[in-house]
Amino acid sequence: MAKLNNKNAQEEIETLRKKLNTWAEQYYAQDAPSVEDAVYDQNYQKLVELEKQFPELVTPDSITQRVGGEIKSDLGKVEHQVPMLSMGDVFSKDELLEFDQRIQKLVGEPVAYNVELKIDGLSLSLEYVDGKLVRASTRGNGRIGEDVTKNVQYIDDIPKTLPEKLTTEVRGECYMGKAAFLKLNTERDENGEAVFANPRNAAAGSLRQLDPKVTKKRNLSTFIYTWVNPPEEITSQHQAIQQMSKLGFHTNETGRKLANLDEVFAYIDEYTSKRDSLSYGIDGIVLKVDDLTLQKQLGNTVKVPRWEIAYKFPPEEQETIVHEIVWTVGRTGVVTPTAVMDPVELAGTTVSRAVLHNPDLLKQKDVRIGDTVKLHKAGDIIPEISEVVLSKRPANSQVYEIPTECPSCGQSLVHLEGEVALRCINPACPAQIEEGIIHFASRPAMDIMGLGPKIVRQLIQHDLVKDVADLYHLTADDLAELDHFGDKSISNLLTAIDNSRQNSVELLLNGLGIDHVGAKAALLIVQRFKNLNKIMQASVSDLTAIDTIGETIAESITTYFAQASVQKLVQELIDSGVNIDYLGEDVSEKEIADNFFKNKTVVLTGKLAHFTRSEFTKKLESLGAKVTGSVSKKTDYVIYGTDAGSKLTKAENLKIALLTEEEAIEKIQ
């Protein structure tokens, strides 16, 4: 860095603080960062260096002196009795060595560390009085957090009651697993909503909701790693984790007590290679002095504990060249740009496409045809363009022009209020019809075997179907027009279409492809109303009376059925003999006969030999059992198959009754 005088340094410091404050506000308050973490981290490091060089310019309100962002949500506020701090971070093994030397110097001898994975989520405090969960809060600015007590009621792995009447506080990470993150972003893309940049922002955005029903749908989980006030007999971090696990908290079993930095480096290497196969995102590892007395002696700075440090994984990145940007029209009319690039190997898979989500993002990244771009995987899973390598941009490059017309039907595209997406609103758009029919025929919807995307495309090209009702008028002669379609395929497809007439109506409701209504919501609605005509007449308040159905879904349903074209379509389906009644079991009224599992809380673990997990879950639920994902004191039975891991151990520790899969089957029969 060139030598700066005090005035120049002051200016540069102010510019950096302004930039970092804006980014922190977007990241912490809005859960919507506008720059990559690496960009934030580089600028932050620059500010740290300058403040070190010019200590007289450090002010208490500098971002280097405070935790997180200011709280701007309407959630209630909670004052933390013990501040929730941030964590120092390092980006190389050399820096970890420096950290270790610093600790050894302060302590006077080598120390053991408890090493844990750094989970990509947000920190959460849980307070218990006499063994009952009374309050949950986010970190906020470290002193004051947001009250999320109502929201955490919907996080299954958080114990609401402890096996002992403890008055205590624990802290940990609230996170969204990779599968849930992928599903949420796919749904948001389809609905024209902004996607979350990474699992951490998705978890924060899902937990910090005024309407806890939204949290309920988001599948959040926790790993608890801090006991704020442990009992005296707990003297180390690794013991604290073991004991918290026994109390029913979900702890991460990959943590390890290590004696020296060589072991720590081996741990880093191990998890650098295992990282992609974990079901949750991690962005590094955390090194904690294991001895709690030493932790206390080492203390904290204003922002971070001195006894712990995060080693952040270097971002896995590849460079490649963009050849084309293709625009696809989804079934709800959202038009999405995708960059098509030279294939490259990235975090275990070959990648040649990266979704750019919406025009704003494309403009912001200024991706152009011919550009060399840096590619990484957001949340370890979704390929994403981090930035354009401007130094490699061809001299004749042109700013990419966003299309104004639908690539499928040519109609003008629109921006609907409050949406980031560009939409085609032509109900007759062939691409939307095609996607709509593909969705209608898909497994979680009408489940018409053999009616995949290729056949649907051909049916539309041959002008045989214009909407889903036309499927029920197809004849053998019509299908004979399709390529490679012999007598057997024709008869199979016609039978599959015919069988779908008898489906219970939740499959039809899902199949109609109403914005925000997936299989789960469709089932809940149908179980309440029993019949499609009644759903079509329901008001927003009738619909929101159902637990977990919020206003967004309710409004989407009422708006959809208010359209004359939709009413005509439904009538055509009814006239074609499609069932509109709920044929499933009556969950509310049915009296379940007494049986071994009735009203019991059950956890399944390990590989099952006779059923899939979901088959067994359904079976147990039909017997009146509640099947949950994690073991706690409230669990009545743990049913285990082969290779059962931590859940079985935990059940043994908590002395919960265990059943092998075979024993459980015997109890059912």
Ligand SMILES: NC(=O)c1ccc[n+]([C@@H]2O[C@H](COP(=O)([O-])OP(=O)(O)OC[C@H]3O[C@@H](n4cnc5c(N)ncnc54)[C@H](O)[C@@H]3O)[C@@H](O)[C@H]2O)c1
């Ligand atoms: N992209 C942006 O615009 C932007 C803006 C602000 C911050 N950020 C990112 O956020 C980081 C700073 O955030 P921060 O202050 O929350 O620090 P941090 O996320 O780097 O580390 C501290 C947090 O790690 C979490 N954690 C996960 N696993 C843990 C474990 N096993 N033990 C203890 N803690 C664990 C805790 O929630 C803790 O609060 C930056 O490094 C940057 O990457 C990005």
